[in-house]
Each structure stands twice: as structure tokens, then as C-alpha cells.
Amino acid sequence: MLEKVEKQRRAGSGQQRAAGYMPGFGNDFETESLPGALPQGQNSPQKCNYGLYAEQLSGSPFTAPRGTNERSWLYRIRPSVRHTGRFRRIDYPHWKTAPHVGEHSLALGQLRWSPLPAPSEALDFLQGIRTMTTAGDALTQAGMAAHAYAFNADMVDDYFFNADGELLIVPETGAIQVFTELGRMDVEPSEICLIPRGMMCKVTRLGEEKVWRGYICENYGAKFTLPDRGPIGANCLANPRDFKTPVAAYEDKETPCRVQVKWCGSFHMVEIGHSPLDVVAWHGNYAPYKYDLKTFSPVGAILFDHPDPSIFTVLTAPSGEEGTANVDFVIFPPRWLVAEHTFRPPWYHRNIMSEFMGLIYGRYDAKEEGFVPGGMSLHNMMLAHGPDFSGFEKASNGELKPVKLDNTMAFMFETRFPQQLTTFAAELDTLQDDYMDCWSGLERKFDGTPGIK
Numbered sequence: 001m002l003e004k005v006e007k008q009r010r011a012g013s014g015q016q017r018a019a020g021y022m023p024g025f026g027n028d029f030e031t032e033s034l035p036g037a038l039p040q041g042q043n044s045p046q047k048c049n050y051g052l053y054a055e056q057l058s059g060s061p062f063t064a065p066r067g068t069n070e071r072s073w074l075y076r077i078r079p080s081v082r083h084t085g086r087f088r089r090i091d092y093p094h095w096k097t098a099p100h101v102g103e104h105s106l107a108l109g110q111l112r113w114s115p116l117p118a119p120s121e122a123l124d125f126l127q128g129i130r131t132m133t134t135a136g137d138a139l140t141q142a143g144m145a146a147h148a149y150a151f152n153a154d155m156v157d158d159y160f161f162n163a164d165g166e167l168l169i170v171p172e173t174g175a176i177q178v179f180t181e182l183g184r185m186d187v188e189p190s191e192i193c194l195i196p197r198g199m200m201c202k203v204t205r206l207g208e209e210k211v212w213r214g215y216i217c218e219n220y221g222a223k224f225t226l227p228d229r230g231p232i233g234a235n236c237l238a239n240p241r242d243f244k245t246p247v248a249a250y251e252d253k254e255t256p257c258r259v260q261v262k263w264c265g266s267f268h269m270v271e272i273g274h275s276p277l278d279v280v281a282w283h284g285n286y287a288p289y290k291y292d293l294k295t296f297s298p299v300g301a302i303l304f305d306h307p308d309p310s311i312f313t314v315l316t317a318p319s320g321e322e323g324t325a326n327v328d329f330v331i332f333p334p335r336w337l338v339a340e341h342t343f344r345p346p347w348y349h350r351n352i353m354s355e356f357m358g359l360i361y362g363r364y365d366a367k368e369e370g371f372v373p374g375g376m377s378l379h380n381m382m383l384a385h386g387p388d389f390s391g392f393e394k395a396s397n398g399e400l401k402p403v404k405l406d407n408t409m410a411f412m413f414e415t416r417f418p419q420q421l422t423t424f425a426a427e428l429d430t431l432q433d434d435y436m437d438c439w440s441g442l443e444r445k446f447d448g449t450p451g452i453k
Contacts, residue, residue, distance in 0.1 A: 020183075021244035025226055025289070031183070031248040032075075032281035043073045052280055053079040057181075059196055059223065059286035070223070072284025074181065077252065083200070083259055083276035087268040090260065092126065096422050097164060097265030098134035098143050098220070104426035110383055111421070114430035115150075115172075115374025118211040122153040125176075125203035126160055126260065129216065132425040133356055133378060135417035136326070138164045138220045139264055142319070143417045144327040146356040147216040148376060155202040157256065159276050163263040165220040167195045168315070168329060170411060172360050172374050174212030177204045178288070181279045183246025185290045189214070189360055190409055192314075192329075193290040194224060200259070200276050201288075213374055215358045217413045221326035224315040232299060238314045242295040245287045251275040293331055293360075293409060301339040306347060309412075324416050325353075332364065332410040338402045345395050348386030354419045355379045355412050362408030366391050370438060377435075378425075381418050389441030 022029050032038040036049050044054045052075040059070035096102075119128060128151030136143010144165070169178070175188040180201040187193045188206075195201050205212050226238060253275035261268045291314070299311055312330045319326040337344045345366045357364075357377045364371050368390035371377065379385040387395065425431070 020247040025240035025243040030283035037281035070286040072286040077278035096131040102423035106426040112377040112435040133419035145218040154204040168217040171214040174209040175206040236297040251277040330412040360409040388438035
């Protein structure tokens, strides 16, 4: 079966067109696939060129303040009402939505997993999603879910949109193409992409791999935006110009297709006779984008001590409480460590936030072993965590010369809500039962005498 799927993928690969992009975060873009397809001077002409239909896709209430008001005008072959019909319920048993509490017996604790195993059967992107944690309540548009995915087949005639939240996709192995209503994005490991809430898409494979694997943050709350830099000022961290939004591209296909929808935690499907990715031109600021994590410009201590990890925030989804995120997307990229008389890895701590971590490549500086690319860890609110014993000993006794952390990229989905473990995650074979042992060597060093020991 897998060999047949692979032959079909290779046979159709010549039909793919190169993706093009427009730079900037939150810009008001305009783009067209055919000359004159985009109306000028108005949004809704009596008749659109090429016999297209005008349609608005809103990502915010109509009355949202100008700075947060989001919408795009789409000029498409058919209006979206023709991409729906009489839905029927379907099921993705491994994709869970908050509020959800897994029916498992695993006790509270710090947790870590090795990577998801490669699927033994043909699975497309949607079929390969496995929910690890949920937090908050999708029905009140608060919280998030952390998913892992592993797949080996393309979405050919299947299309999907998520009404519950936006999807932040973090590939770990295997490049993917995300074809949305507004254009194509080719996304490699060390890049991320975001699909806005309600936007139609399909995901296919690029390159030659045995498995395409990665992570997803499903953000139920306010959309991801760039964090305020505060005293850092106008530059560094994630710069707006490095975010890329795709140019218009459409799929003119008159064959049986299926549209799948996630709505309030349930899944529905309708069969239609054409592709819904039929937007020939569009303009607006509600759009997908991708970002290369290697363009993140980190800042840090250049004399002593360790700044808060918030300095590594790429994107943040605010909550109703100022300074407390619904979810942050944080990375730990290559960087120089130069701080004097300082313990340089992340310090031991307990946190009001809950942290789901993954590793894209390399090694995370706070863990000497056990945390591998494709792996995951969960440190829930107020549960202590920090460097393992080997990492502590190395950092405490090493020469404090400038050291470059290279060939590393870890990330964190951090939320103000406790993350509830799913039954799948609790019973996953790759759960590391001995994770807690990584701190067992941290014995008492106190002897009651003054001075550094």
C-alpha cells in the first residue's frame, strides 16, 4: 500500500508550481494569479473579471479596533457556499479538543517522550495528528492544544479547515507543502507556518523521507502576533520582514473532492465536485505565513546572569490579562554564551505557565541525554524542572570561556492554562518512564560552612 501511495505522489509531483512570497508581518497585501483579476478601487464590483465571485473572509469581528481588525477579500471561481453541503459526522479519534481530560491512570509528574513511531500504514497529514495535551476551552476561544504528527501520504482530494483555532505547524523531519486558499507555502524543518482559523488547506509531502514528522500548536484564543520588545527596542528577535505570505495560487480541478471541517471539537465532511482552493486573486491582512527560525536574532546576557526565557519568544497569543499569554511560541536557537561567573543553562524553576517542549534538531543545552529530535516534554504549572544532573555538573565546573551553542533548535508551547494529558500521550509506548531519574544525582552539597563549594 505504501509503495502505491509513493508512486502516485511521484507521478503528480510535476504538477506543482514554485511558491512565491510577499514579506512582512500583518501587512495589507494584494496579489493576483491572472492579470486584472483583482478589482481596483473597490472590493465588491457588480461583476468581477473572469466571472469570479467576490467574498470576504473575516478573522475578527467587524468592529474590532483598526490595529486588530483582520479581513481579506477573495476573488474565486465559486463562492464558499458551494464548497459546503450536507455534512456528515466523521471521527479523528486521536485529535482531542479542550476541555478534555484523558481517561488514564498516569499520575501527575514531569513527563518526556521519545519521537512518535513512523506509521505502519498510509496516513495523510490529518490522519497522522496525535493530540498530546489540551488546555482551556475551545468553545470560549481560550487555551490551546499541543499535537504531534507523523504521516507518509498526501492529501490529494481532501481539504480541511479548522473553525476552532489557528494552526502553527513546526516540521521536525520532512519538508511539506501547505496549499491554502490564498497560496502555497513550502515549509522545511527549521521553518514554521501558520494557517489562520477557518482557512481551507491541504498538506502534501516534499522531498524523500520515510516519515514526515513534527508538531502543531492549535491556538483557540486570540491570534498569534509579534511580542512587544520593550527595552530591547525596534530590532532583533523575530523581525517582521522575515515573515513570508504566499502569492495567490489556485487549483482549477473539477473532480470529486472532500471538505473536512473541525468545529467545536467535532469533525464533519462533505463531498463536492471540485477543488475549494479556487481563489484567483485576493487582498487583505488575514492570511497565512511562514517564518524561518534561523532568521531569529537572539539577545542575551553579555556580562552575568541568565535572562528570562521570554527573550526567545517568536510569537505570542495574548489573553485578557496583560502580560500573561494564552500561548507563547518560544525557541532556543544557536547562540553565544559569554556570561561571567554565571550558571549558563536555564535555571531550576517552577512556573505559573505550563510548558510543552519539542526538539527540531541538535541537543538542548539543559539536557545532556534522553531529549532527542522529534521528542517532547511536558512540565506543567508549578512542577519543578531544570537541567539534568549531567548538565548541571558540566555547567557548574566547566571553564567559563565564550561558547557557541550550535546546531540546535528547541521550542516551547507555553500557556497560562494547565495542560491536560490525553490518554494517547499517557499510554504512548515512547513515554520515558525513567525521565525523573535525570535529576537523581542532584544530591545535597550543603555543609554549613561559608564559601562556594
